[in-house]
Amino acid sequence: MNVGSEKQYGGLDRFGIIAAILVIAIHTFPLLSISEWADFTLRQTIARVAVPFFFMCTGFFFMQKLGSDRNRNASMLKQLLWKVGKLYLLSILLYFPVNVYEGYFTDGFTLLTAVKDLLFNGTLYHLWYFPGIMLGVCINTFLYTRLSTWNAFWVTLLLYGIGLLGDSYFGLVHFTLVTVLSFVLSVLAMKAIQRFRGGKPDQTGRAWADIHLPHLQHNVREIQQVLPKDCAMMAVVKAQAYGHGGWQIARFLNKLGIDHFAVATIDEGIELRKKGVKGEILVLGYTDERRIRQIARFKLTQTVVDDEYAQTLNGYNVKIPVHIKIDTGMGRLGESWEYTEKIAAMYRYKHLQVCGTFTHLSVADSLEASDIAYTKNQIDRFQNVIEQLKEKGINPQKLHVQSSYGVLNYGELQYDYARMGIALYGMLSKQGDKVKTSIDLRPVLSLKARVVQVKQVEKGAPVGYGRAHTAQKDSKIAIVSIGYADGVPRMLSQVGATCLIRGKRRPIIGFVCMDQLIVDISDIEEVQRGEVVTFIGRDQEEEITAEEMAQSCKTITNELVSRLGERVKRVYHD
Ligand SMILES: *Cc1c(COP(=O)(O)O)cnc(C)c1O
Numbered sequence: 001m002n003v004g005s006e007k008q009y010g011g012l013d014r015f016g017i018i019a020a021i022l023v024i025a026i027h028t029f030p031l032l033s034i035s036e037w038a039d040f041t042l043r044q045t046i047a048r049v050a051v052p053f054f055f056m057c058t059g060f061f062f063m064q065k066l067g068s069d070r071n072r073n074a075s076m077l078k079q080l081l082w083k084v085g086k087l088y089l090l091s092i093l094l095y096f097p098v099n100v101y102e103g104y105f106t107d108g109f110t111l112l113t114a115v116k117d118l119l120f121n122g123t124l125y126h127l128w129y130f131p132g133i134m135l136g137v138c139i140n141t142f143l144y145t146r147l148s149t150w151n152a153f154w155v156t157l158l159l160y161g162i163g164l165l166g167d168s169y170f171g172l173v174h175f176t177l178v179t180v181l182s183f184v185l186s187v188l189a190m191k192a193i194q195r196f197r198g199g200k201p202d203q204t205g206r207a208w209a210d211i212h213l214p215h216l217q218h219n220v221r222e223i224q225q226v227l228p229k230d231c232a233m234m235a236v237v238k239a240q241a242y243g244h245g246g247w248q249i250a251r252f253l254n255k256l257g258i259d260h261f262a263v264a265t266i267d268e269g270i271e272l273r274k275k276g277v278k279g280e281i282l283v284l285g286y287t288d289e290r291r292i293r294q295i296a297r298f299k300l301t302q303t304v305v306d307d308e309y310a311q312t313l314n315g316y317n318v319k320i321p322v323h324i325k326i327d328t329g330m331g332r333l334g335e336s337w338e339y340t341e342k343i344a345a346m347y348r349y350k351h352l353q354v355c356g357t358f359t360h361l362s363v364a365d366s367l368e369a370s371d372i373a374y375t376k377n378q379i380d381r382f383q384n385v386i387e388q389l390k391e392k393g394i395n396p397q398k399l400h401v402q403s404s405y406g407v408l409n410y411g412e413l414q415y416d417y418a419r420m421g422i423a424l425y426g427m428l429s430k431q432g433d434k435v436k437t438s439i440d441l442r443p444v445l446s447l448k449a450r451v452v453q454v455k456q457v458e459k460g461a462p463v464g465y466g467r468a469h470t471a472q473k474d475s476k477i478a479i480v481s482i483g484y485a486d487g488v489p490r491m492l493s494q495v496g497a498t499c500l501i502r503g504k505r506r507p508i509i510g511f512v513c514m515d516q517l518i519v520d521i522s523d524i525e526e527v528q529r530g531e532v533v534t535f536i537g538r539d540q541e542e543e544i545t546a547e548e549m550a551q552s553c554k555t556i557t558n559e560l561v562s563r564l565g566e567r568v569k570r571v572y573h574d
Contacts, residue, residue: 446537449482464510503540
């Protein structure tokens with residue numbers, strides 16, 4: 001699912017197309033037949049800003065990945081250099097015939113001229129931008145991470161000056177013109193980016209989810225406070241981070257120093273990697289063994305669910321990191337705790353590098369005595385398996401057992417990771433759930449849509465599909481642009497649920513439709529087309545929590561938020 005974030009850079013795409021056309025113009029002399037002056041203005045001045053623009057984009061996307069961790073920066077730089085370097089090499093090969101045709105490598109051929117031609121003359125003439133990017137990114141990474149902004153500015157100016165001295169071809173005025181134009185366009189591009197990125201409320205949105213990142217950060221800190229000292233958070237970002245946007249949330253958590261993630265499927269893992277998420281990514285679900293090469297390529301960690309699967313994976317001769325899953329009473333994925341021999345076998349495959357062992361609790365959310373007993377039994381079974389493995393001389397590596405409720409109700413447990421899902425997003429699964437260690441969780445997501453039409457209906461008039469609602473008196477209704485395809489359950493209107501308009505609760509009436517729903521607004525004076533309607537979140541003094549909405553439709557918040565549709569635009573607020 002694309003949660004609409006590529007669109008955040010929509011402005012860049014448009015500039016990109018314009019810049020590409022300008023680059024073509026540089027090489028095709030389109031205005032020369034009209035006048036030399038027009039040709040010069042287009043080709044040597046306007047079109048020349050295309051190149052700085054492309055370089056700026058490279059810098060923009062690369063620099064924002066840099067953080068305070070030097071090793072990480074270095075490894076990212078290496079990755080980019082390697083990627084661009086590979087393209088460069090490929091392009092050199094591609095251009096080789098052209099260069100030969102133009103006389104390079106043939107006239108007075110010696111080894112020295114061949115190397116010179118390959119690295120500089122013919123090749124560099126056509127492909128200068130590849131080494132340009134590589135050198136530029138190195139210089140910029142250095143400036144950006146080692147110097148203050150002002151010092152970086154002075155050094156840049158100096159480099160500009162040196163460039164100017166070295167280039168007699170450009171006149172000073174001409175140079176200044178291109179520079180100023182580049183600058184103006186880059187400012188415009190930046191403005192476009194800012195417009196397309198979160199922050200400012202969008203006046204045109206139909207249905208959207210505001211994602212409040214400071215609350216996510218707050219929840220991370222709150223959870224970290226109650227985790228044992230040596231226990232790291234493994235952020236569960238499956239199902240698009242419970243509807244919050246998978247890679248956006250993971251990248252933000254990366255910045256907070258979180259470097260363990262869990263997803264449900266290999267494709268979710270691949271998406272995170274493609275978007276530059278760092279750290280361990282554990283695929284909790286089953287992956288078809290034929291995709292093992294992708295597991296390796298994208299450096300994912302696969303859950304091994306039983307010995308047969310382990311054997312099959314191992315048969316591919318591809319080395320991958322894995323975690324071993326033990327079923328201790330959940331009755332879902334994992335090798336059953338009773339089969340210790342089979343479990344032990346899973347650690348002995350040459351190509352499976354076991355990095356962890358885990359289990360999942362099925363009633364950690366309940367504080368009923370019998371459920372507590374069941375959970376303790378699950379934990380005992382897990383410990384038992386671990387002991388037996390150790391007796392056999394097997395190292396089970398990192399251990400993890402708890403998810404959100406496991407941490408909140410069994411905080412005394414000492415494991416290496418805690419797999420945090422729902423709590424990270426500032427919710428409990430059910431309204432009014434009691435937990436042993438309650439922490440201050442702040443909801444990250446709010447769900448909103450707009451009034452798109454207001455109308456009067458007479459007493460006795462049916463409203464919506466199936467005439468499910470009949471106006472009890474002359475009333476005013478608002479049609480709102482969100483429906484069950486966006487994740488608002490169809491039966492919400494049948495259980496007396498409300499939404500917020502102008503800080504007041506308003507009943508949802510009729511059945512929720514696929515794309516719209518209807519709200520009774522009889523006793524509010526003026527409601528205008530375009531007004532914001534809140535389904536989850538706060539409006540003035542009133543608040544509807546995800547827990548409340550989930551309770552209304554007899555489900556849990558996990559289901560509610562993970563089913564928010566693709567059409568619901570996620571808007572990120574720093
Ligand atoms: C989804 C999931 C979690 C996260 O659970 P929360 O209750 O949302 O914290 C942890 N472990 C496994 C195996 C899961 O599937």
